[in-house]
Amino acid sequence: MNITELESEKLEKAANMLKAIAHPMRIAILSFLEGDTKLTVTEIHERLGIEQSTTSHHLGILKDKGVLCSQRDGKNTFYFLKHESLSKLVDCIGQCTCSE
Template identity: 75%
Template sequence: MVEIRELDVNRLETAANMLKAIAHPMRIAILKHLEGGKKLTVTQIHELLGIEQSTTSHHLGILRDKGVLCSKREGKNTYYYLKFEVLSQIVDCLETCTCE
């Protein structure tokens, strides 16, 4: 019989919050642009997505607050990047699962 280790409720809650934060088309697109260790500014991301800079900032804030992204200030710019590169596998899985 397979032994099931005890589930850590706090870790499950953190994971669920991260998945909720990712569960938006624009946020998935942001993660896609940050794959491979890329670090991008709000301006670069908003230009890539073709959406308002304020909307981009809103989405980045949610992703950062839920532990999906990190940010680093360099001079006048703040660069955003994946906190855990393995998160890009979620995007890859979604792409595979939505192919027809």
């Protein structure tokens, strides 16, 4: 598929998703959720080593822009990648930032 085949609305959605991902903590969140992994806010904030409220803020942005989904199970809400193919983006970022 090339750019001329993409609709303007899809391009806008893709740009908004990339903007949402473009933060070091959010990239880290995506890396934690690779491979069909589902984690709670608590599990994610402990891995990041930041406040739970800050983690919730980042998760909200990623969910709002269509990057993540959530599923409630009792008292816990689990977050996971909306599209497993986003794992490829995280892999690409990792490879592109390796020292030469």
